[in-house]
Amino acid sequence: MKDFLIISTSSDVIRLLSDALSHEVVIMSADSIQSALQIHNQNPYDLIVIDFDHLQPAASTLKFSEISFPFKKSNPLVQFVVITSKDTIREAIEAINDGAWDYLTHPIDVKAFRIVFDLLNNTINKNLELDYLRGRFWRTEWLEIVHTRNPIMRKVFENLRSVAPTIATVLLLGETGTGKGLLARLVHWHSRRSEKPFIAVHCGAIPDTLLESELFGHEKGAFTGAERRKIGKFEMARSGTIFLDEIGTITQQAQIKLLQVLQDGTFSRVGGEEQLKTDARIIAATNAELKQLTEKGLFRRDLFYRLNTFPVEIPPLRDRLEDLPNLIDMFLRNLNAKYGKGIQKLHPAVYEGFKVYDWPGNIRELENILERAYILENTKTLSPQNFPTDLVIASEVLSNPPNKEDLSLSEARMIAMVEFESSYLKDLLKGCKGKINLSAKKAGITTRQLHRLIARHGIKKNNFKV
DSSP states (O other): OEEEEEEEEEEHHHHHHHHHHHHTSEEESSSHHHHHHHHHHHHSSSSSEEEGGGGOOHOOOOOOOHHHHHHHHTTOOOOEEEEEGGGHHHHHHHHHTTOEEEEEEEEEOHHHHHHHHHHHHHHHHHHHHHHHGGGGOOOOOHHHHHOOOOHHHHHHHHHHHTTTTTTTOEEEEEOOOHHHHHHHHHHTTTTTTTTSSSSEEEGGGGGGGHHHHHOOBBOTTSSSOSSSSBBOOHHTTTTSSEEEEEGGOHHHHOOOOOOOOHSSSEEOOOOOOOOEEEOOOOEEEESSOHHHHTTTTOOOHHHHHHHHEEEOOOOOOOOGGHHHHHHHHHHHHHHHHHHOOOOEEEHHHHHHHHHHHHOOHHHHHHHHHHHHHHHHOOEEEOOGGGOOOOGGOOHHHSSOOOGGGOOOOOOOOOOOHHHHHHHHHHHHHHHHOOOHHHHHHTTOHHHHHHHHHHHHTOOOGGGGGG
16 A cells, blocks of 8 residues: 545644655545545545544534445445544444444554554455455466556456456557556466467567568578578467467568468468468457558458457556556565565655656556666665656655755756746646647647646646636
């Protein structure tokens, strides 16, 4: 668990709990149930702390079950800790009976809160694991991969779970870096072919002149340099699975031979006449719009329909940011196993930056950025200076700026960049009278990117509308 939400109108309560865990988690606060629900719906939390003694009057008459129900719609596994005064313990007991995990009393004992937090953190992690162990379908070593809080990814894994035991052709669609290769292996390892070969071919990385030979093999003398017979990937994958990555890049001639394989399971080596058979299951992937390629005549329509038997659309990382905590934990564990530094967390300014960054390179970009920062890090926390400046929120530094002579060069650059970016965005919105589409066009970015930037800097677009 990387963050949690506090609902309270008391700045003292928020500050006390924030200080207790500020070095371990990112803490958000809301002064009303309604605003907390809006925050939670955008980025579902695993833990919500509700201060019953400092709720707005409209919410103070609500029962715990009425408060918690809408939050559970976004995350059924969310847990609640309530805070009451010693005079209103009855409310706390009623909340426990209605499903709250624990309660604290005013004045808050920080040590007691830490104990509750640590125990609850362990419970949440176990609940998430049990959620995916149900049905005993996913292999234990894949539980970390299929762990997601995102409803779209949950549906993706449900679909993969349904198709894995079959022999149906699967087409994985999504941007570069979304993990299509990993999901192809997930399907194979949960199929009835898991003990058979899994052969991966990156079609876009193979020259057109060699692609057919790579896939189907060739006979001796088939072309200059073919000094002996070569076995192709389809022969190697017999009774197993062949994964064709970047399928949209293959040549017209290779498309014809692949169509034949999909139709009747037969093919011939380049330069050969013998008809060979294969029962390899095909999983294909592409970051291109195959339908558009067919309309332009660059991809065979009949092949597209054959490949499109079971399409699965994988969302980009920017549309599943609630999975960032799990992905970061997973990559840090892998990096600790690889390099042995024992780094366990990110600086809060980095994590906040991650939540508003657009992630054009998706999960692969996240993994690479973390590895670079890990290699450069000399402490037990991945610090801001080891990340690109556009991935760091410098609000804490800006609100309490240190002396210039105490800054490192990277910190000084970060502050200057953030200040300039904020000023630029305000001038841009002022010139465009708060119109997002026009502002994004002038800035040369998407409206999604602009929304993230103004949110990062706490800018209210309505202030610039005439």
